[in-house]
Amino acid sequence: MKILRINMGAEGGPKATETPMGDYEGMGGRGLTSTLVAKEVPPMCHPLGEENKLVIAPGLLSGTIASMSGRISVGCKSPLTGGIKEANAGGQPSQMLARLGYGAVVLEGKPKGDNLYKIFINKDGVKISADNSLKMLGNYDVVEKMKKEYGEKMGCISIGQAGEMKLAAASIAFTDMEQRPTRHAGRGGVGAVMGAKRVKAIVVDDSGAGMRAPQDPKKFQEANKRWVEGLRKHPVTGEGLPAYGTNVLTNVINEAGAYPTKNFMWGRFDACQKISGETQAQTETARGGLATHGCHRGCVIQCSGIYNDKDGHYLTKQPEYETVWALGGNCGIDDLDSIALLDRMCDDFGLDTIEMGATVGVAMEGGLAKFGDAQASINLLKEVGKGSPLGRILGSGAAVMGKVLGVERVPVVKGQALPAYDPRGIQGIGVTYATSTMGGDHTAGYAVATNIMKVGGYVDPLKPEGQIELSRNLQITTAAVDATGMCLFIAFAAMDQPDTFQALLDLLNGFFGLNLTGDDVAALGKKILKSEREFNAKAGFTKAHDRLPEFFKKELLPPHNVVFQVKDEDLDTVFNW
Numbered sequence: 001m002k003i004l005r006i007n008m009g010a011e012g013g014p015k016a017t018e019t020p021m022g023d024y025e026g027m028g029g030r031g032l033t034s035t036l037v038a039k040e041v042p043p044m045c046h047p048l049g050e051e052n053k054l055v056i057a058p059g060l061l062s063g064t065i066a067s068m069s070g071r072i073s074v075g076c077k078s079p080l081t082g083g084i085k086e087a088n089a090g091g092q093p094s095q096m097l098a099r100l101g102y103g104a105v106v107l108e109g110k111p112k113g114d115n116l117y118k119i120f121i122n123k124d125g126v127k128i129s130a131d132n133s134l135k136m137l138g139n140y141d142v143v144e145k146m147k148k149e150y151g152e153k154m155g156c157i158s159i160g161q162a163g164e165m166k167l168a169a170a171s172i173a174f175t176d177m178e179q180r181p182t183r184h185a186g187r188g189g190v191g192a193v194m195g196a197k198r199v200k201a202i203v204v205d206d207s208g209a210g211m212r213a214p215q216d217p218k219k220f221q222e223a224n225k226r227w228v229e230g231l232r233k234h235p236v237t238g239e240g241l242p243a244y245g246t247n248v249l250t251n252v253i254n255e256a257g258a259y260p261t262k263n264f265m266w267g268r269f270d271a272c273q274k275i276s277g278e279t280q281a282q283t284e285t286a287r288g289g290l291a292t293h294g295c296h297r298g299c300v301i302q303c304s305g306i307y308n309d310k311d312g313h314y315l316t317k318q319p320e321y322e323t324v325w326a327l328g329g330n331c332g333i334d335d336l337d338s339i340a341l342l343d344r345m346c347d348d349f350g351l352d353t354i355e356m357g358a359t360v361g362v363a364m365e366g367g368l369a370k371f372g373d374a375q376a377s378i379n380l381l382k383e384v385g386k387g388s389p390l391g392r393i394l395g396s397g398a399a400v401m402g403k404v405l406g407v408e409r410v411p412v413v414k415g416q417a418l419p420a421y422d423p424r425g426i427q428g429i430g431v432t433y434a435t436s437t438m439g440g441d442h443t444a445g446y447a448v449a450t451n452i453m454k455v456g457g458y459v460d461p462l463k464p465e466g467q468i469e470l471s472r473n474l475q476i477t478t479a480a481v482d483a484t485g486m487c488l489f490i491a492f493a494a495m496d497q498p499d500t501f502q503a504l505l506d507l508l509n510g511f512f513g514l515n516l517t518g519d520d521v522a523a524l525g526k527k528i529l530k531s532e533r534e535f536n537a538k539a540g541f542t543k544a545h546d547r548l549p550e551f552f553k554k555e556l557l558p559p560h561n562v563v564f565q566v567k568d569e570d571l572d573t574v575f576n577w
């Protein structure tokens, strides 16, 4: 494997250099992005300046036959939080880059002038060219143009208008199996950093590149067989997620009284049935879409789908639970078609659906629109695509929106919006939100699994006891999983079934010729978190930043009428291992 570095600010125009993995040998995904950012990016630099770097890294097992291994990590200093950022996505480009032998693509520097660039990577090398015809196009149009130019087999990594405008909620899109820009590294404004480098699209064609070959093919193939069997037999990864997608959680979290409704005012949404995963799957099937579908080749869980409009035409991929919540229940909206349209708009403009839903929720609380008004929500999002002054404020995220409108109830940590679980109703996820190096982030340590679904044991969601240990262990494990390129949803089966966890270890051992144990995985997770924490400390973060907004400690959340009860001094012990 090698690293492709592209200096966008080089004299005479952008310049590509291939270097050996060097210090980053044996690293992948979040392990590589966070280590590289911590080592090479000055923590106090401006996130949109020339010293920031955008690192795009396939996982350790990406490009192999291992099932579920197609996640790709994007790392940089975040324009949204000001701290280190890793956001990962599915789609095809991870497998393609890895098969071409790239451990990472690093965008460095910043070009002078206002040219916009595209980068083409295939087995013959790298070509960088200015293409101003792409300016201010949405992701769908960009991909159509790239398909015409580079053929039907390419994969595309791109930004929409939001990334070009360097908005702090801008995402980076990765194409799926149908070559649609539906998979996003959404969080933290990574798209704004790509926009600051003036790169609109990275097109990858892996024609002629074979699968990556394992050190021990027999062990690797046998482990993959056990791996797939384990994922298929677990009720969450084998039944719930394939049948209803992640949106299966709407009813579950609502029932638990932890479904943040109307900007985190209540824990239950009366109309949740209308936007539930069950209703969504039924709608998709009835309209000739798909209720079960993968976001990349080799996914056996297939939590995604295809959402068609009322006339049976493709509208968007199956909106995920977080999206349906953010743009739905959080804004009091109970119309699936409007939510699907908002999802499509976010994918096209290149916006994080969680951040945008939270921002619209704050805007509604601030009086800019009424809760439940789907058309008003669509109109607000259109402003972002147009780049109007209001649109740019909205595209800067919930924290900025709250300041502009003088709203006190702003659900953010380290400047990043909280996802679809109220931390008063699920206290374990509150610990993760507060302490994660990433800002408000459910994927950093998904305590919901244990608090609500009783996966990997059980810790009472409404009590503070046991939540620190739970979040700590999950944050460590997640950091390691994010390095492998495996989709995080494998964790349900791996946490519950020791033989499935062993199969994952054997995949790594068979591929790299190692003898890793569970302790080594934990050590890897700790190492990643340590480098991220060190970066954040140098960027000015203190323990005061590891806190939830005040209202979670003061306002009772119906129906359980609870506040967040984990003490500050206990939050400060999460990283004491």
Ligand code: SF4
Pocket (backbone or CB within 6 Å): 068, 090, 293, 294, 295, 296, 299, 300, 301, 302, 303, 304, 487, 488, 489
């Ligand atoms: S389980 Fe879902 S998110 Fe994960 S790889 Fe499969 S389709 Fe993508």
